[in-house]
Amino acid sequence: MNKNPEKKQLADLRVSYTKASLGIHDSDPDPFVQFKHWLDEAITAQLLEPNAMSLATVSENGHPSVRTVLLKELSAEGFIFYTNYESRKSAEISDNPNVSLCFLWKELERQVLICGSASRLSRESSEKYFRSRPPGHQIGAWSSLQSNEIPNRQWMQDRESELTKKFSGTDIPLPDFWGGYLVKPREIEFWQGRENRLHDRIMYRSCGKSWDKVRLSP
Numbered sequence: 001m002n003k004n005p006e007k008k009q010l011a012d013l014r015v016s017y018t019k020a021s022l023g024i025h026d027s028d029p030d031p032f033v034q035f036k037h038w039l040d041e042a043i044t045a046q047l048l049e050p051n052a053m054s055l056a057t058v059s060e061n062g063h064p065s066v067r068t069v070l071l072k073e074l075s076a077e078g079f080i081f082y083t084n085y086e087s088r089k090s091a092e093i094s095d096n097p098n099v100s101l102c103f104l105w106k107e108l109e110r111q112v113l114i115c116g117s118a119s120r121l122s123r124e125s126s127e128k129y130f131r132s133r134p135p136g137h138q139i140g141a142w143s144s145l146q147s148n149e150i151p152n153r154q155w156m157q158d159r160e161s162e163l164t165k166k167f168s169g170t171d172i173p174l175p176d177f178w179g180g181y182l183v184k185p186r187e188i189e190f191w192q193g194r195e196n197r198l199h200d201r202i203m204y205r206s207c208g209k210s211w212d213k214v215r216l217s218p
C-alpha cells in the first residue's frame with residue numbers, strides 16, 4: 001500500500017509540451033515586438049488575466065519576495081505596473097531597484113522572464129492612469145494601507161465608507177502614496193515548452209540601443 005499517496009500523485013503529474021516552437025531566427029530581433037506578439041496571442045486565447053506577472057524584489061538584507069501584479073502598459077522603454085508606494089514591494093525597490101518579472105502562460109506552454117531596473121513614473125503619468133480606473137478602484141487605492149497589518153476586515157470597510165462619503169460628488173484625487181513603476185529590462189527570455197523537456201529558450205540581452213540574442217540550454 002502506498003503510505004504517501006499525495007507524494008506519489010505529485011511525482012506523477014507531468015505534461016508533455018507540444019504546442020509550438022521558438023527558434024533563434026523566427027523570434028523577432030526586437031524583444032518588445034516578440035513580447036507584444038506573445039501577449040496578443042495570450043489575449044486572443046482568452047486566458048484569465050494574461051497581463052498578470054510575478055514581480056520579484058529583494059530587501060536591503062538580500063531576502064527576496066515575490067507577488068503578482070498586472071502589466072498595465074508596455075511602453076517603448078519597458079513594463080509598467082501600478083501599486084501603493086508604501087507597500088513592501090515599494091520599500092524594497094527603494095532599497096534596490098533590481099527586479100525580476102515572470103509571465104506564465106501555461107495554456108500556451110510559454111513563460112517570459114525579465115530582469116531589469118524599476119523606477120517610479122512621473123505623477124502626471126500615474127494620474128492619467130488613475131483617472132481611467134473605475135471610482136470603486138480609486139477609493140480602493142485610498143482605502144488600502146497595502147502590506148500593513150490592520151485590525152480586521154470591518155476596519156477596512158469602514159475606511160472605504162468614510163472615504164466614499166468624503167469624495168462623493170468630486171473627482172477622486174490621486175493619493176500621494178500610489179502610482180506606477182516602469183521596469184526597464186536588461187534581459188528578456190522567451191521560453192517555449194517542447195517535448196522531452198528539451199524546451200526552447202531564447203535570451204535577449206540589452207547592449208545599449210540594440211539587443212543580442214542567444215539560445216540557452218533548457
Ligand SMILES: Cc1cc2nc3c(=O)[nH]c(=O)nc-3n(C[C@H](O)[C@H](O)[C@H](O)COP(=O)(O)O)c2cc1C
Pocket residue numbers: 049052065066067068069070071081082083084087088089090146147
Ligand atoms: C491576479 C493578481 C493581480 C494583482 N495585481 C496587483 C497590482 O497590479 N498592483 C498591486 O499593487 N497589487 C496587485 N495584486 C496584489 C499583490 O499580489 C500583492 O498582494 C500586493 O501588491 C501586496 O504586495 P507586497 O506586500 O509584497 O507589496 C494582485 C494580485 C493578484 C493575484
